[in-house]
Amino acid sequence: MLSRTASNLYWIGRYMERAEFTTRLIEATIRLNSLSMKARADQAWKSALAVVGETDGFARTGENPTAFNVSRYLSLAEENPNSVRACLGLARDNARAARNSLSREGWEAINRAWLTLRGRASPGGAQAALNMVEGVKAETLGFEGAVARMLRSEGYWFLRLGSVIERADNTARLLDVKYYILLPEGEPVGGTLDRDQWTTILHTVSARTAYRHLYTDALKPWLVADMLIFRRELPRSLAAAAAEAVDLLTAIGEATGRQGQADRLARDRERKLQETDIRTVFQGGLHQYLQRFIRENAAVDRAIAAQFRFG
Helix, strand or coil, X not given: CCHHHXXXXXXXXXXXXXXHHHHHHHHHHHHHHHCCCHHHHHHHHHHXXXXXXXXXXXXXXXXXXXXXXXXXXXXCCCCCCCCHHHHHHHHHHHHHHXXXXXXXXXXXXXXXXXXXXXXXXXXXXHHHHHHHHHHHHHHHHHHHHHHHCCCCCHXXXXXXXXXXXXXXXXXXXXXXXXXXXXCCCCCCCCCHHHHHHHHHHHHXXXXXXXXXXXXXXXXXXXXXXXXXXXXXXXXXXHHHHHHHHHHHXXXXXXXXXXXXXXXXXXXXXXXXXXXXXXXXXXXXXXXXXHXXXXXXXXXXXHHHHHHCCCC
């Protein structure tokens, strides 16, 4: 496979995962917003911007962080390179360049998701915005289904590799924002707002039911952190993403003969996750741990690009 094609497929995986995550974040924030007073609602939308690293980008628009303004910025804004529409457009561009390595169903799912938002200028009110993100989410799930039916070969492996690198970054940032900066000053830990925010996080990563299956305790922050970091049964956990990245790099290496720094970094990251537990993480500081993981994930991404000679 050409390095350019491998890069196209890898970035399709990243952009589609990013688009789905952002739609889930918008949906969860709308629901949290509906349960909050205005001051708290604005804080919820500020936190959504922080999760995707767009606090400064939104500030440059000069708009107030209202539900309408932030949901528009995250979903449709041309000035936001990480908006859902921008991600779908970039995924579509990469898919067009890699049509011969992508299944027809995969291409059609990407194209339908892009068409869902093409020409749309406003997310509308809360219900209209929910309808919009539900439509996009359905298409991104359709894309996942199409990828799952692809031949297990380089095309599939590079797509999935992009997805799990992006997924690990998203989950770490989501958990970090909640634990480190989300709860407003003066709000009690374990209070109504705190519980609503943790529930929102579980909703964003589709893990509310999973939490009830894995833990008998009521909602507890350290158990949510344990699940999102260490429980490999949860596909969106850091451990699950790290393990899959190792498996995918191994498969690509066996098929192409290209193994190197990306494999070493991915294996080292998986090993450290296996040797650590949530008690150790909290003793050293959850924020510090997650920031370190985000940096390590970025290092794996850079090593992948170098190892497979992405342009």
